[in-house]
Amino acid sequence: MDAQNEVLLNIFLEEARDLLDALALTIQKWSTDLQDKSIFADLKRDLHTLKGGARMVNQPQLSALAHELESFCALMLEGNIGVNREAYDLICKGQDRMNAIIEALVKKQTVLGTEDMIAELKGKPVAATVPVLSELVSSLPLPQATEENRYAENKAIPKVASEPAGNEIIRVRADLLEKLNNLAIESNIIRVNMGHFVENFSLHITDANKILKVLQEKLKMVPKTAGMQVTSEIQGLIHLCKQLSQVQSNIESLLSQQSRIELDLQNRLVDTRMVPFNSVVPRLSRIARQLAEELNKKIDFQILQSEGEIDRNILEHLVTSLEHLLRNALDHGIESPEKRQLANKPEVGKITLRFYRMGNDACIEIKDDGNGIEPEIIRRKAIKLGFITEEAVLSTEDLIRYILEPGFSTQETVSQISGRGVGMDVVNTVVKGLGGNLAIESIPGQSTTFTIRLPFTTSVNRALLVKVQGQIFGILLSNIESIVLFDIKQIKENLAKSAAVIIHEGKEYQFKYLGDSLGLESKPNLEIAKEGLPVLLFNFADYNVALLVDGLAGSQEIVVQTLGPQFKLMDIFSGATLLADGRVVMVLDACSITTRAIKKLNETPEVRSLETKHPVVLVVDDSVTIRTVTKNFLERHKYTIHTARDGMDAFEKIEKQIPDIILLDVEMPRMDGFQFAEKIRSISKFSKIPIIMITFCAGEEQRAHAHRIGIQRFLSKPYQESELLETIENLLEKR
């Protein structure tokens, strides 16, 4: 294909994708009310455009299909074909076929023919009356092609433009927008610096005026003749100063105007990142349809509410999660048509998607009317995986939340679509990473609802600047419930306790110094803070925390910049921002620092239990799953568990507290099991700690080597839990 045709094809493919997206939205709208004839005009128009384009780039199959679909729509509009579920399904099939063709063209693969689809469409009987099948359809008689209807059709056409007139849409490269954003920020900084210089300028003029005044006074004492020579010069200088002052004040007012403009510019640039939530609808609808077919289930995927915009970055992160929730609903939720009928449910399952704002948050809700989540099944699985004990008593809500644990899957056969157990926990992590939370509600046998709640914050936000140990940090005001001033006495009292709780307006808050949550060693300087110190109150779903800081540094609008991939694991920071003077200020993630504040509090009792008879086991493994599962299992058998990620981490941990026994994995980054064992054996205070090495392949060579180093026992993965317990007991007895 020569270059020009290639270019033409690419242009067509881009347009085709847009048209197909628009078609998907219209079809979706149609599904909520099958008798709504206004949508046909939109469908016809888009199909017509698609047909023309396809013809131009020499795609006769596609063009013929579009044409046939267009005629089909015309027939439905005129009433010559019944508007019912079958027709809807046929249109959807046509749409899917066209999508497939476009994708094949994009990937330069062979394109499917469309004769079969065209035949199907042609074969649809042109009947005068066709019975209504879908329960969505109202019981109106089918309209005939009367004068009245023609008028109705004409009336429908003006509804074509759903966007306000004059709002042209232009494609812009994302990196260009990012660059514009950065330029706006830089410009802001430069203006602020200019402001400082202008301020300086004004001070210089004041100084000059003072000197001139002094000079004038001195002149009076000088003999008149000499004095007269310079009087006019001095007058000249005074006048000059006045003019300079005028110039300076003009500049100041211009700068202030510029500041307003810049803020506007920045805000609008941030707005460009917003995309309509609608944009995920075509993709989700398609997936729903395809999956339903694959699984032989009948479903109706409805978008109840989808107006509104969401930050593009957030949507990107969410899309795969939404897809997974949808797959989940289809795979695990909705039952097969037979099962549904047995349960006296309508044959066609219903999955709904809703996007709405609630206060400061954006919520996305996916609900299905399937078989719900059975708490008993979850309970059994959780016990089997060692997450809870037989005796544990949990509310249904808490129990259901275990499906978010990694490795959890209650589908007996892991289906290709979902159920691998890696899905739900990832969704939860993604949502948490966006600062939101995932709520699950279910009525067994009836429905399951997943609600994703996200802070609807655009990057520009008001933040509180706080001082901790001489450093300034930012915290988004929207996360802070309130700020209270504590007097020194109260602070001293609370800091002295290891698990202080304060009461404010009837609520209990766990009290902590922010410096501790940040891993800073020093304590607040109570000597210089005579009037007291500020305490920030945080209120989250399951806990309340009060964080003490060393001082406040005001509040201001900030633009939070995300930090590089290096900061992915640094959950305490949600980003960084630049102050007006160019300084970088780290922005704290409120949820994360408050969680750490509590966790540290909860850790202290564990340390004390050393004195009781719970032996301390250090589990060293680079897999989070293995650490968690082992920890939970051993804790049930009354061991105290510490964990470490790898050799170096383990070393740091044993320096802090010597465990009674070590479970050691071999393959780990930074320092593997053998290196670690050698290292600690060479240090006398650690040389006596019994070690159980756990690995995949325990060849003779390895065992011998281990023995030489002084590793007492070897277990191969997968090991029996009883074996591990016995080995541990054995080794501990020997000490």
Place this chain on the structure above:
Amino acid sequence: MNPFLTLLDIEDHCKANSVNIPRQIAMERDWLGIGFKSSNFNFVCPMQVVSEVLIWPALTEVPAAQSWFRGTANLRGRILSVTDLQGFVSGVPHKPLPLSRILVVKLNDGLSGFAVEQVLGIERFFGEEIKPVASLLQAKEYLRYAKGAFERDNQPWIILDFAAIIESTEFYHLLTARMDVA
């Protein structure tokens, strides 16, 4: 008659009757890079990897980060993270000196800053072989991130692979172990 054989025949004829083209001199590689010092050794990395060299900027410290992480800086409105190269690789922190510089490394659409002892300038290795690094590398900790070496005037110049550093697991474990909530 087999058309394929005919084609082979034609090819043979052509080769027999062709005029030899003069032997082309193999173009020797011209390797350009930025030279710098770390742990008192000479290193070099490809030109396109470093987008600029900064004089030590004002750094905002990041609490709870590993000691080899120096902090964040304002690079014309963009946040730049600065890692102490020597501290990261060898565990021995590098004290900022007048000659210390920050290399701004541009990889995978991101910017990372690396503090080095000294930047030696643009180094050109014209027509020189890249030697295996093990023999020339004296600082063994750098081995993981070394992609080869040049030898010039009996001085080794190790090619440092910043991509390997940025993609290593240690680089991501920015949070100190102390802060881990197990």
